[in-house]
Structures are given as C-alpha cells and as structure tokens.
Amino acid sequence: MRKALLAQRTGLAELVDERVHLQAHGAHGGSKALTVIGSMLAGGDSIDDTIVLRTGATGELFNATCAPSTVGTWLRSFRWYNIRQLDAVSRELLARLWAAGGGPKDLAGPLTIDLDSTIVPVYGRGKQGAAFGYTKVRGYHPQLATCPETGQVLFCRLRGGNAGAARGEPCQPIGYIRNRIVPLAAQGPKGAGQPPGRHSPDPASTSPLYERSVSNSARRSANSVSQSSRDLLRAIRKP
Structure with a gap:
C-alpha cells in the first residue's frame, strides 16, 4: 500500500505522460504504467495479472486502472528508443525519491x-x-x-x-x-x-x-x- 501511494505522490504517472512518446496507443501512458506497477506490487508477473487491480477493494487504492487488453496493446507498442525515454523517467523518479528522504x-x-x-x-x-x-x-x-x-x-x-x-x-x-x-x-x-x-x-x-x-x-x-x-x-x- 505504501509503495503504491509513493508512486502516486512522486508524480510517476505525470512523468511517464511527459517523457514517453509512442507512435501509437500512447494516450494515458501514466495510468497504464501505474497499472503495470500496481500489478507487480501485488505479485503479478503477466499482462493478464493486471486484472487483480479491478477486483475486491483494490479500487480504493488504485483508480483509473486499465484493462489487461489495453495494457497489452500499450506494451507491444514500445520500440527500442522508448526504452531510453523510460530511462529518463527512472532517473528523474530516483531524484524525487532521494529528495523525499528515500535515498542514502x-x-x-x-x-x-x-x-x-x-x-x-x-x-x-x-x-x-x-x-x-x-x-x-x-x-x-x-x-x-x-x-x-x-x-x-x-x-x-x-x-x-x-x-x-x-x-x-x-x-x-x-x-x-x-x-x-x-x-x-x-x-x-x-x-x-x-x-x-x-x-x-x-x-x-x-x-x-x-x-x-x-x-x-x-x-x-x-x-x-x-x-x-x-x-x-x-x-x-x-x-
């Protein structure tokens, strides 16, 4: 729960929307990224596992989640250069975490x-x-x-x-x-x-x-x- 809230409060979704630009299916990339991350935090290891964020009371933690089919289309649209864009997101997120006290x-x-x-x-x-x-x-x-x-x-x-x-x-x-x-x-x-x-x-x-x-x-x-x-x-x- 704390990790999910941390991802939201550090503006991860906004970072993805700002830095990652896909040739197709790139709309609402931040929500799709948070859906993938939330699924991984819940133990998911496949695209289909993202559906767990739409079951039970998980909607109270994760809002604006995306369906597995939407996430799959988004992930399959990534090209090699988009990985460099994700690198930029990762580095900036690290700086924000350290500034918030999550570093050395x-x-x-x-x-x-x-x-x-x-x-x-x-x-x-x-x-x-x-x-x-x-x-x-x-x-x-x-x-x-x-x-x-x-x-x-x-x-x-x-x-x-x-x-x-x-x-x-x-x-x-x-x-x-x-x-x-x-x-x-x-x-x-x-x-x-x-x-x-x-x-x-x-x-x-x-x-x-x-x-x-x-x-x-x-x-x-x-x-x-x-x-x-x-x-x-x-x-x-x-x-």
Whole structure:
C-alpha cells in the first residue's frame, strides 16, 4: 500500500505522460504504467495479472486502472528508443525519491556503487534486440548500477542480448548520479518535481562519490573507454 501511494505522490504517472512518446496507443501512458506497477506490487508477473487491480477493494487504492487488453496493446507498442525515454523517467523518479528522504542517509558522504550486468531471458522470437549471448540464453543483457545501502537500482542501460559484458562505459552511471541526481536531491522536495536536465549543479555542491565495488566486467570495460572517461573514473575512485 505504501509503495503504491509513493508512486502516486512522486508524480510517476505525470512523468511517464511527459517523457514517453509512442507512435501509437500512447494516450494515458501514466495510468497504464501505474497499472503495470500496481500489478507487480501485488505479485503479478503477466499482462493478464493486471486484472487483480479491478477486483475486491483494490479500487480504493488504485483508480483509473486499465484493462489487461489495453495494457497489452500499450506494451507491444514500445520500440527500442522508448526504452531510453523510460530511462529518463527512472532517473528523474530516483531524484524525487532521494529528495523525499528515500535515498542514502548522507548525500554529502561517500556512496558505494556496484556495477554489473545481468541476463534477462525472453520467450518470444519477435522481441526487438533479444539475442543469444555467452550464456546461450535468448534475452537482453542490461548493465546495472545499484546502491547496497538502499538496495535501489540507480542506473540501468538496456543492451541487446549479444552485447559483450565489457560493452559500455562504467563511469557513465557514476557521472550521472554525481552530477545530476545528488545535486537535485540535495535541494529537497522543492527541486524534486523538476527534471534533472534543467538544473546546472554548482560544482562546489557536488557530492563526492566513491566507486568502491566494481564488477570484473566493469573493470574490463574501462580499458576500452576514451581517455576523458578514464580520467573521470580515476577522479571518482580517488579518496
């Protein structure tokens, strides 16, 4: 119940409506997104499970829910570029949560960030970007940055299933959190409702983040990034 209310009070539906633009069936995307999230919070793992939000007294918690057929049409309309739009929604929502007190206890202190990748299997041959990777499993191979202190996923970059473990710059999520998320969250609830991209944080107020737990794949990928990225990574690691 508290998670459902939190999703509503942080303006998640409005964020989806503002940032996610589908070529078709994109109307009321925020309500459809909340329907999916509410179903997952209730234990659902398929589109048909969203019907649970229309049974019993759940209408008192979730209003303006959508039928499973409507949700399915909406989800099947997503293209690869829409995932980047969802990334923007996720990052801005994270800033709002931190501003509301749902992040690390001390935004000005050191922060441990774990970088790793994972395999997300899929079961349909027509899913865009899905492919067989080194694990011989058809699916996607996203890169993740997580915070052990809060258990939150701070950054997620969707990659094709055949993407190598070293593909991508490990400093990208760290730089974004350091320069965008933390300064915005430090402003408190007043700045929580504005997109991070519209703020130019003062370098003096930028909190030092320390990358102390980096996966082997992230270390390998550091060898392939540009010199400027390596300089940034060294600066973050430096106490």
